[in-house]
Amino acid sequence: MSEVQLKTHGELIRSRQSGHGMSGELFGRQDVFETDVDVFFHKHWILVGVTADVPEPGDVSTVDIGKASIIIVRDDDENIRTYRNVCRHRGARLKEAGKSTVGMLVCPYHQWTYDLDGSLRHTAHMGKNFDPTCRSLIPVHTKIIGTHIFVCLDENAPADIAKLEETMTLRFAPYDLQNTKIAFEQEIIENGNWKLVIENNRECYHCQGTHPELTASFLPEDFGFCPENLSEESLRELEDYKARNATCQASWERDGFIGETVEWLDEDAVTQFRTQQLVIAGDGESQTISTRVASTKLFGNITRRDLGDQHLWTHNSWTHVMSDHAVISYIIPLGPDKTLVRSKWLVHADAVEGVDYNVKDLTEVWMATNMQDKHLVEITHEGTQDPAYAPGVFSPFTEAYVDQFSRWYAARLNAHGI
Template identity: 40%
Template structure:
């Protein structure tokens, strides 16, 4: 069979697409997903095509590419991407693929270049993606303007770089304008990544996110984190007592006096920003609750800002404190393997060994990430069993997980072009 005949057979995932849509339309809303969503490589491929290739993703931070020619790379499924700072200061994103024979252009995680040059045959591109040089070997009739790099949608707000591989990305501007407002006190252009870690988890990406979306497991698993973290992120939480509500009110008064944004901002189920105090007497997510960095960020004067929690589905959560910010991103590798990156950001003028100690800065979340890794991996091992069947979520302790699965179900069905599930008709998924 030649290639043309093979391609005429259509999409080999089509049966899996139909089965996926049917499972999402008929599942019990407040129960975990059917087994294939956590184990099956065909469903994983659908997740990549219908979620990670069509939704906005956090590619990195603007401070990571501060000047002309600075770039960072990432891998989204089978797609290598490069994000680069252009000569005019703008940020561009491209498929990290040479238009000659498809070689990857930038092979390092981060770097600085004058131009984007393919290491294979030295085709050279401007930082705005235009092909500048292909060599006389291509012939006199070769038209370079037809071979520019393929662009990727990019938006920047509040120090975050968002990219989307879809031709027509979903709306996100309302969230981004709010994010910029909430991040203003931090002056993100004057920050730096103090340290970054990468953790490989032998678990499906949705299990990693589900674990993050609830603190039902925290008291039994995260002693270091609970030295400072208050598990509730809303005074409307049914478990919140009066002492917690009073603590929130006192903290909010101090934040308001310093003109620090703190009110809960929600955009459907995809995005949420809320500032919550830490445990009384603590100001930062360190083991002793004291500042992890002596130099505060931006215009902040009061280290006791609690933690501003930012959620961005499908793959990022963040903790923003007065002295440092922690950015988490989740990157699926296969049906049962996921990469979690963690970045600790501080003021760009903070001096390591004087203002902060990297080991102290990262020790709480190093421990917490590894604890969560073990939980997710054991969760995956159990789900792989023939005994697994979807189990009920707690409506009080695991409502965040229900919200995530609602969002996931709605987006996959919509992106597949399938009928929406009846159980989602009353759920506000969009902003």
């Protein structure tokens, strides 16, 4: 082995040159991947679904995260609960990954039966001295923010989820996101490391050349740009952009919508997030090819169509909420070179397909963008595993958030003694 291959995970990240990408080994090594899952997906808050995944009592959504698995269930009192997907008898999985509907949770091995509140209700052949009260399903820390179901698998869940909750509860409130349904779902396996998926999502240096559908609704200046040596025409466009943003933000604020940028991203953050209400191009209504709403049935009691894009990042998800629909995506790492990307398109619970919306208009922007990003992540992962790869320098104008993610990643590993 070479000297580089002998470096520990911590040594690899600490050797990253400031303003440059990560070592290829941080994307490709199995031991690095296993540590990443343990730290970033088992000890941090992660997004694992939306309330519309379990719309009725008895509905179940099972999500596998590395070696762990959780059951999300809506109980008889309409509460969403989450449990470890482990029978308290001999550890069998209660449910396979995916969605189902149950009356009670029954272990397929020995039929130990649990109520939707997690309590053990029935066993056979355990004798009169057996106490079922200490054999309830193991609960998981859970926060419902808007429609987002965040969980933390660690006993000591990071307390700064409160900052995300406080910030986004107010922003999501007008949209009444729990009164929604899933109009469409997509699962993509990207043959690349999860960090490359997030890095790709944190910059739009690549957008103009690769995302024609997405750039139909985004203002180009939001992608970041180099302010040096701008032409007179570009300077005029920049001033127009600033004026449009200021006008939209003031208008939204007057109507009670919160749009200013909030960032909790750097080394002192544990539960990392960023939110901003982005202006949409064209007619300014929604992330569609036409830039008009895809669903005429707007969220909540909203009457304005031109609310832009209420955007949220976390370290495993990205969200876009418009007046008429939302697109919520989250990732689960499957291997050093394999990442699951789940996306859900939400509309008002009473919206009728073919009357209020059609799926093509609703999904075509992000369906295309997700597949384009899949390709970009895959060719980048392949390149980082090439012997010729050396980490390149980031653009300070368009890749600042990629550099910031690298700093946060290093800080969180250091906080866990790695």
